[in-house]
Amino acid sequence: MERLINVFIGGSSEALSISKRVKSLIEGSGEIRCTIWNEGVFEFNQTFLRSLEQACYSYDFGILIASKDDIANVRNNLKDIPRDNVVFEYGLFLGVMGNNRTFLVQEKGANLPTDILGNTTPQFRIDFSESEWIKLAHDLIVAIKSQFQKSEIQALPSTALAIGYFNSFLKSVAHYTYLKERGKPLLNNNLFEHREAKIQIVIPNELSESISAKANKYYNDKGYVPDGLGDPNRPFPIRFYRNKEDLVIVDMPTTLNAIRPAVNLLMPDSGVGINETRLLIERRELENFKKTLEYLIQQDDYARSIVEASWQND
Incomplete structure (x- = not known):
């Protein structure tokens, strides 16, 4: 039963152009279908949390774009941080899908919560060249295709x-x-x-x-x-x-x-x-x-x- 691998891409409104670029490059492989958070994931008469819960179980992988959208004062130091909702969604997908099926794509310089530190995250810069974007997408494709062949112990039986x-x-x-x-x-x-x-x-x-x-x-x-x-x-x-x-x-x-x-x-x-x-x-x-x-x-x-x-x- 051959089918496309389904991937959810989440992020902030400010990072929508980045999400679209990542989607376009990954779908270029011909084996993966990506759905960005604003493409009908959030249904009418459903809370955002309920829609996200359903996405966690219905997609094969989750990619969350952690871009530098906000500034926070962390111990008297100003830090560029992702939107809170992006970090929350990453944690939600991580809890359901596991570490091997959830990717946090981090803008270089974006300050992440300490619990995430130590994880090797794919990184990007806004001024990436085309070849650098292609390399990032290629690495994600390889990881997704490799993990897709393996079974996973998850919440369902x-x-x-x-x-x-x-x-x-x-x-x-x-x-x-x-x-x-x-x-x-x-x-x-x-x-x-x-x-x-x-x-x-x-x-x-x-x-x-x-x-x-x-x-x-x-x-x-x-x-x-x-x-x-x-x-x-x-x-x-x-x-x-x-x-x-x-x-x-x-x-x-x-x-x-x-x-x-x-x-x-x-x-x-x-x-x-x-x-x-x-x-x-x-x-x-x-x-x-x-x-x-x-x-x-x-x-x-x-x-x-x-x-x-x-x-x-x-």
Whole structure:
């Protein structure tokens, strides 16, 4: 499920031209879509804080522009400082997204709170040459693309769900499948020999009110056959199909049912219809589930040789 990486850019009104420049250069990569704070992020009938909270969960990354907008008397010394709201927004994004997905782009000479000191921040000057702006944008692009490939432990449950699914189901099924004596029937009911056995984990491209119903429809549409694997008294229920002489076990994780209620608790919505922000959050959670699961698969000697996770429509 390929898509553009979504990045929020926040800053002061005085730094709007800087925000637009950073957006233009980053979007030039063709892989990232940026939304500046004044481009519809703050919705009608919503407080600024509520809109920012939603942005923290619906974007993949946050970039805050800390420009020299105000002057403060700090211990009898005049200091150039960013607007208070920029520092506040940085802290808000930092608390939700984490340090690896939140960037504070600092104008050189802008005095930052002491709690931020020690962090290596990307820096700019108003009189940057074009090549210097390009270099700054390039560094941000590299950091964003690298981090986007990794799973993240965040406030919503996708990381924990992936770990639980792997440990309670997939790991056992993969070990049993791999270690089963070759040439012997693997399944409990459909007794036939096979050459190789593979496990295909199918991640839905979008959630629904019931992943179980979505999974059953998917299995039926594909003609996959139900069976069990392991102890006949307490088997792991699976679906399978035969690919010539090979056996392919298929599973769509129903544990994903927990994501939508978690999102609803975070962002209660009494309205009827599609809420685009909630759909963005759900999509991010599905992606993080898949990345976490792929990481766990690669760490297991048996699983990585026979298990593959893919999107439903791939």
